[in-house]
Amino acid sequence: MAFLELTGLTKRFGEVTAVEDFDLTVERGEFVSLLGPSGCGKTTTLQMIAGFEQPTAGSITLEGRDLVAVKARNRGIGIVFQSYALFPHMTVAQNVAFGLEMRKVAPAERQRRVEQALALVHLEALAGRYPRAMSGGQRQRVALARALVIEPEILLLDEPLSNLDAKLREEMQLELRGIQQRMGVTTILVTHDQTEAMALSDRVAVMHRGRLVQVADPLQAYENPLTDFVSSFLGKTNRLEGRVLERQSGGCRVAVGETTFEAPPPPDEAAAGGGRVIVSIRPEKVEFRPAGAGLVEGRAAARIFLGDHWLYQVETPLGVLLVIRQNAGPAEVETGGSVGLAWDPAQVRLLPYEAQA
Amino acid sequence: MTRNGPFAFLFSALFVVFMTAPLVVVMGVSLTPEGFLEFPPSGLSLRWFRAILENPDFIDAAWISLYLGIASASLATVLAVPAALAIGRRRFAGRDFLLALFMSPLTVPTIVLGIAFLRFLSQFGLNGTFVGLTLCHAIFITPFILRLVLASVTGLDRTIEKAAESLGASDFTVFRRVTLPMIMPGVVGGWVLAFITSFDELTVTVFIVNPSTTTLPVRLFAHITQTTDPLVASISTVVILFTVGLMFLIERLYGLDRLLVGGEGR
Amino acid sequence: MPGRFAPWLMSAPALALFVALLLVPLGMTFVLSFHAFGFYTGIETTVDLANYIDVLSDGYFHEIFARTFGIALVTTLLCAAIGTPEAYFLYRMRSRWRSALLLVVIGPLLISVVVRTLGWAILLGNRGVINTALMDLELITRPIKMMYTTGGIVIALVHVMIPFMVIAVWAALHRQDPATEQAAESLGAGPATIFFRVVLPQAMPGVLSGSLIVFSLSASAFATPAILGGRRVKVVSTTVYDEFLNTLNWPLGAAIAMLLLVAVLLVMVSWNRLVERRFAQVFG
Numbered sequence A: 001m002a003f004l005e006l007t008g009l010t011k012r013f014g015e016v017t018a019v020e021d022f023d024l025t026v027e028r029g030e031f032v033s034l035l036g037p038s039g040c041g042k043t044t045t046l047q048m049i050a051g052f053e054q055p056t057a058g059s060i061t062l063e064g065r066d067l068v069a070v071k072a073r074n075r076g077i078g079i080v081f082q083s084y085a086l087f088p089h090m091t092v093a094q095n096v097a098f099g100l101e102m103r104k105v106a107p108a109e110r111q112r113r114v115e116q117a118l119a120l121v122h123l124e125a126l127a128g129r130y131p132r133a134m135s136g137g138q139r140q141r142v143a144l145a146r147a148l149v150i151e152p153e154i155l156l157l158d159e160p161l162s163n164l165d166a167k168l169r170e171e172m173q174l175e176l177r178g179i180q181q182r183m184g185v186t187t188i189l190v191t192h193d194q195t196e197a198m199a200l201s202d203r204v205a206v207m208h209r210g211r212l213v214q215v216a217d218p219l220q221a222y223e224n225p226l227t228d229f230v231s232s233f234l235g236k237t238n239r240l241e242g243r244v245l246e247r248q249s250g251g252c253r254v255a256v257g258e259t260t261f262e263a264p265p266p267p268d269e270a271a272a273g274g275g276r277v278i279v280s281i282r283p284e285k286v287e288f289r290p291a292g293a294g295l296v297e298g299r300a301a302a303r304i305f306l307g308d309h310w311l312y313q314v315e316t317p318l319g320v321l322l323v324i325r326q327n328a329g330p331a332e333v334e335t336g337g338s339v340g341l342a343w344d345p346a347q348v349r350l351l352p353y354e355a356q357a
Numbered sequence B: 001m002t003r004n005g006p007f008a009f010l011f012s013a014l015f016v017v018f019m020t021a022p023l024v025v026v027m028g029v030s031l032t033p034e035g036f037l038e039f040p041p042s043g044l045s046l047r048w049f050r051a052i053l054e055n056p057d058f059i060d061a062a063w064i065s066l067y068l069g070i071a072s073a074s075l076a077t078v079l080a081v082p083a084a085l086a087i088g089r090r091r092f093a094g095r096d097f098l099l100a101l102f103m104s105p106l107t108v109p110t111i112v113l114g115i116a117f118l119r120f121l122s123q124f125g126l127n128g129t130f131v132g133l134t135l136c137h138a139i140f141i142t143p144f145i146l147r148l149v150l151a152s153v154t155g156l157d158r159t160i161e162k163a164a165e166s167l168g169a170s171d172f173t174v175f176r177r178v179t180l181p182m183i184m185p186g187v188v189g190g191w192v193l194a195f196i197t198s199f200d201e202l203t204v205t206v207f208i209v210n211p212s213t214t215t216l217p218v219r220l221f222a223h224i225t226q227t228t229d230p231l232v233a234s235i236s237t238v239v240i241l242f243t244v245g246l247m248f249l250i251e252r253l254y255g256l257d258r259l260l261v262g263g264e265g266r
Numbered sequence C: 001m002p003g004r005f006a007p008w009l010m011s012a013p014a015l016a017l018f019v020a021l022l023l024v025p026l027g028m029t030f031v032l033s034f035h036a037f038g039f040y041t042g043i044e045t046t047v048d049l050a051n052y053i054d055v056l057s058d059g060y061f062h063e064i065f066a067r068t069f070g071i072a073l074v075t076t077l078l079c080a081a082i083g084t085p086e087a088y089f090l091y092r093m094r095s096r097w098r099s100a101l102l103l104v105v106i107g108p109l110l111i112s113v114v115v116r117t118l119g120w121a122i123l124l125g126n127r128g129v130i131n132t133a134l135m136d137l138e139l140i141t142r143p144i145k146m147m148y149t150t151g152g153i154v155i156a157l158v159h160v161m162i163p164f165m166v167i168a169v170w171a172a173l174h175r176q177d178p179a180t181e182q183a184a185e186s187l188g189a190g191p192a193t194i195f196f197r198v199v200l201p202q203a204m205p206g207v208l209s210g211s212l213i214v215f216s217l218s219a220s221a222f223a224t225p226a227i228l229g230g231r232r233v234k235v236v237s238t239t240v241y242d243e244f245l246n247t248l249n250w251p252l253g254a255a256i257a258m259l260l261l262v263a264v265l266l267v268m269v270s271w272n273r274l275v276e277r278r279f280a281q282v283f284g
Ligand SMILES: Nc1ncnc2c1ncn2[C@@H]1O[C@H](COP(=O)(O)OP(=O)(O)OP(=O)(O)O)[C@@H](O)[C@H]1O
Pocket: A013, A016, A017, A018, A036, A037, A038, A039, A040, A041, A042, A043, A044, A045, A192
């Protein structure tokens, strides 16, 4: 039996459907990210798990027990809010102790656990401070300590890192993952930052317009997206509209405009659409060849240096293709130069056709 | 937002009864056909509303209150808007003093203001004149206008004015075409609040009127302290309806909460 | 508008009015309070402390000042006790109900105090609505005396002042992060705990500033005590009124008014000091 199970979860606000028919199972100790663009229903889903919104339909069970009927305060779920929601009139230690007080933990034990939780987030020294006198990263840690100290069955994080600057965010990501693994607490993270989701989670759940489109481990979701939306949302990709010409053993031939090349087998939906498919080729899977020796020929229109790698824009008959090359010494191709582009046919992805989102 | 429980509902219901009871009673009493106060009225009649028309004293007083409200609110607005612009967007020596001075009528007990005005006006033979009343009312309604205009001035994005300037507008054009329209809600809201405050005022006014410039609240007060008959109830009912009408107008145009809470309500 | 004096120029018209019609009159009143008054001679421009000594040494005036500040204090406590939870309920209400109720709560602020007090006079009189109803229900045999009592004045003052309290608390509630309530709930707190441990402490600056407004306005209220207390239950402001417009002893009235002004300002300053010291660390 799964640990946390969401089945057919739906939430409507009057006319607006925020979440529709959402199914997800989470195993004990797992770290799952809910990922999707703004307004896709991530927060609403989290609020239903926490008990602050009543689902319009569907069920939420924890180890087989129905959660929907349980009041938020009795669910035993720890939450870190995007605004942190620290109690401004209480010190750090009082903030962290609050949940233990509600559980009527004896004072001595309470103090021990507060100290422990603050040590976990490296804030022992600031126990007597008020939240007002703290930096964003410190507040974030207090919020995390406050949620963890009650030893929650599930930890919910609603964009906990989005108010931090880039460097601090990276630091906190590592720390968050470390703490989560040490405590083994089942965690659901809401974010619209795909690198954050991929860096932290065991599995990512990609949402689009209130629906769950794909749940998979980060590598799987990145390498084998199920839809056009997932492939464009997770990382960069070259998105082309193409047509399946003929099936071959273990693959097919596709045409994009005048150009044809080999690809893995098309999705089942392609047949119904008269062979129309979306062709997705990740920029880092494209390689340079001497002019005249590629699958397509092009001209390097622009080149951007990004430190550890180069990003090229290459004009080809297929349109402008992005190419990412590792920075291993001097640039491989000069701007304005003619080049051939090639890729391993196995790295091409054919996805069901959708009009551009 | 979370729903309130039954306790909250009961509490709010009792609170509404408490807040409306005196107003409901006044309106109820005004409909009595009898010559004395009774509630609920034994019948319904407009007798006491017709009686208002036979009391030119009250009608004259109402006109004076109306003129006084318009004159003093307009005067105070004309004075307060430039002051608010200076205080709201410039840092200068004496700024805190000016702000404290202009807001001080809210801190000084109104009875003290009343006798101070009386002392001053009688010294210069202005007591009981409409001009004297207007000047004095302008003083104690200025804080209301200043507060609302200040709120909209400080919320103003100065880059918009800089944009207008970069497009070639003169200082005066910037003010008339850009600044003023943007602070207009605050100015209008302040004027209305000032008008109502002036229209309702008793404590200051009671000291500085004479029989020919008696305002409605003063006349009503004088009448009530002598006798409470259904006539004061019917006049009060008219005042209530007039105010409620204004209230709905404000709510439509501006938002009552914004006017009274100062932009923080939602 | 550039220029160092521009702000002063822009404020000049208002400043002129305030100097001429506020500072000068207050100064003149202050001077007036040192003059003497003779029944036949009128105001005499001697200068001494006689009026202040009269007021400060007379038990009659002590009683009036004590009554005034007692009424103000009880009114403030009642307003805080009723207005704070009501503001919170209002804050949690669904928006459609909230707009309607807000109109009922703060709308009366715009209606003349004379009219509102008249309503209370009709309700509280010996043959008023409340006594008549209670006697009709045979709950009492003789009317309860509510007119011309401090109790009656307090009830009406609470009605007049409570919108200020609701507004102040309401504004403070809007300044807090609504997620703190959810955070407390997720940590296991019930509605009462959330209110007393999380909401109220954050709203406290609003309660305290509302209290200050209510207290100072109640201490200097005139219309309500004048109508409901008459000559029988005198407060400072009605005493000043009588000295000026009935006895015509302006110097004595001015001295009483100056004492009221000083008392109210003292309360305000010390209250602000107290509040600042208490909250500087937390809310800054
Ligand atoms: N209380 C509400 N009433 C009406 N509509 C709502 C309400 N809460 C959310 N919605 C709508 O439901 C949809 C999903 O909202 P939600 O807050 O879950 O999005 P989100 O994925 O968390 O977005 P973001 O990344 O911007 O936080 C949005 O279209 C939003 O407008």
